[in-house]
Amino acid sequence: MQVVLPRIGTVAAWRAEARRLAAAGVLPETVLWSVGEAAPDLFAASPAPRAASVAFRLPRVAVESIETALMHADPERFARAYVLVLRLARQEAIWGDRSDPALHRLLEQEKAVRRDIHQMHGFVRFREVTPPGANRRAFAAWFEPAHHILEAAAPFFARRFGDMDWLIATPTLTARFEAGELEILETANRATPPVDATEDLWRVYFANIFNPARLMVNAMTSHMPRKTWKNLPEAALIPDLIRTAPERVAAMRAAEAAAPGPKLQRRLRAISAQREGR
Template identity: 50%
Template sequence: MYTVPLPRIGTDIAWRDAAKRLIGAGISPDDILWDYGGEMGALFATATPLPPVTRRIKAPQSFVAMANTVIWHKAPQRFGRAYALLWRLRHEPGLMQDRADPGLAKLRQMEKAVHRCQHKMKAFVRFRDLRQGGERRSFAAWFEPTHHTVEPTAPFFARRFADMDWMIATPDVTAQFVDGHLSFHPGQPKPDLPEDGAEALWGTYFCNIFNPARLKVQAMTSEMPKKYWKNMPEAAHIPGLIAGAEAQVQKMREAAPTLPHARAAKIAKRLRKDQD
């Protein structure tokens, strides 16, 4: 039995390296225990040395892309499920195209969930100005992702906010971008971040784009789940906007211009022709 420890930071690199060695040595999925961040405890604390790389087994690019996403899922079985599919691909080369296969379908669901979590992180991270001195502005944010998406998503923020230093703290992993260098560190409790003027701007912006006539609460909470509201300054306005939506729609109806009846418009057109 092989016990493979996987770190919380750099999980993707560690899993790929272990999977290559194990699959090359012909180690069955049933003979592997994947220990993420020491979650298995002292009973399985001793790692089994991995076999050396003896031969390389080429995997489809579609599997590689999927596995690189699935390993950021929160399910403890993610590593075993991905390796089990890799094991089957040795003798089932067309497996990645089999939409009816339950093992592949489960991994696709996990892949989709991670992509969704990454999308939510990009949309809902709210930075606060730390007001520190220096040539570069400094910001920090607190976020609670559903899956382990800090590492794969942080490069997006590095590209978008390359002109400032920032930190995204989460309970699992903390990302820091200082002087153009991106690094990752252990998670931490929610820091005491200062309030800034941007919070009021977020609220003003959200209130101005809110359209009560198109309000669908279920659809809104699906796109903006309530679990994120506590860390989004504009979310404080949501209950009031929902409560007043019906009254706002009625005001919009009353203020709307009155259009002439279609038949009246035809009669007016005919009269203009007669006058001409």
């Protein structure tokens, strides 16, 4: 049996299909899941064996974790999740048991998806594309997430930037927010937005707040993965800032050593105040 899920609303569609299949007693090994279009199946004409009907009654935390993990890029995620929910419903597995390999994998995938959403919230960089004479400013951004997270991540931007029109395009889906309405579409144009003047200002600001004395490259790349750098305007500065960090730290220390200490500075200020009082 082939189940073709839509590219938009994939998780909700999987949930409905999984409930339907479980109620019909369809075995996991007889289902071929795909997104957008049917996958080739050499055994499509063979009758699918059935089992007893299963009704889902899962804890809310389990449903939330499973649906988050379904945004992972793993092509087998739908089949694995269907197997797991059947086991949970039949009490053949216990939610939260990380010694269960299938559950452990799902929880790790959930963690990866949540981390990807967090990174998208932090690393989307808008460029202004306001047409002449428009009443609302308009912005566009291109982002390449590791997983299928746009639908889950987009409401954050709608809440934060509700006073402007914007568009965030990814290789598969695009979020468009116009006049207060959020819409998810399939991506038709993969061209990145044109560079605007604010990027130069942002680079200047980033270079000035960069503290070479607190540089920890591993921690920085853990928080800002290198895969995101190509879409970050400030990323072009990072290699040079890292390379020159030791020299800048040495210069900062030399300047600090040459400057008078705090006690001497207070004494000099007191003397200066006394002279001005005369």
